[in-house]
Amino acid sequence: MSIRDWPEGERPREKLLALGAEALSDAELLAIFLRVGVSGRSAVDLARDLLSAFGGLRPLLEAERARFCAERGLGEAKFVQLQAVLELSRRHLASRLDREGALTSPALVRAYLASRLRHLGHEEFAALFLDSQHRVIRFESLFRGTLDSASVYPREVARRALELGAGALILAHNHPSGVAEPSDADRRITERLKEALGLFEIRVLDHFVVGDGEVVSFAERGLI
Known part of the structure; x- marks a missing residue:
């Protein structure tokens, strides 16, 4: 029928x-x-x-x-249509972040970061660059591959933050394993970045770890 x-x-x-x-x-x-x-x-x-x-x-x-x-x-036509729909969804979340502000909408930040990182089959380290009023300037992927304290370069993050005129940022990366629990390497990376960015009076407000069904906040865990 x-x-x-x-x-x-x-x-x-x-x-x-x-x-x-x-x-x-x-x-x-x-x-x-x-x-x-x-x-x-x-x-x-x-x-x-x-x-x-x-x-x-x-x-x-x-x-x-x-x-x-x-x-x-x-088929390909449906694949193209789907990619367009997914990208529209990501841009909609980004525009809401622009309007509402990153710190006033933690659930929205989680949803946006998950939409950008959760589906990836590799580790990716990114940052949400914010101005001095904590409004979103830009989201950028910075490093890709197996992440440890030697593969994330604080000077590169600081350089990009200065180029964008950022006063603060929110770090984020995904765990392709699906488990969002922060590792010792995640903690070390966060501390190194806090120290390096602090020299330029740029604050690291949070670090989110994106897993399969959960997004863990360092700030909420008292790790930052």
Whole structure:
């Protein structure tokens, strides 16, 4: 049966308009993105098949191009469309940070950093550069690869902060293992950066470690 033949209250688009997006299941939301199904399968059926094949919504959204495009009902056009949607989401979070300020919206900072770092299969060290009023200047990725105290260069972070006229910054990096617990190396990196940036009166306000399901704040743990 086509979705058009379903009762109006069960059709994903009509349900979203009536109840809001939060009322829809992952499959229903994905069906709206897909728009159409394939032979013998409605868009909702196809969405359920895809969620099962990928092991859930997040693995589907973060799938590599070749893997994504190989699935029936997807392809390059859908991959491009999805990347655009994800980037719009990241930019929306960034614009909210610009308006609301980093320190007044800790949950928003977490969400934004997770959107930038959680999906990466490698370690990446980044900073949210802030002005003297703690408004966001820019987010930048600074170092990539296995991170330890020898691979993160305080002088490079300080140089970039001075170039941007930053008065403070929030550090962030991801753990591809999915475990967000700060390591001894994370603590050492943070202390070295605090000392180096302090020479220029640039404050390190926090350091977030992004894991699979959690984002840990050094400030909240009393580690900074």
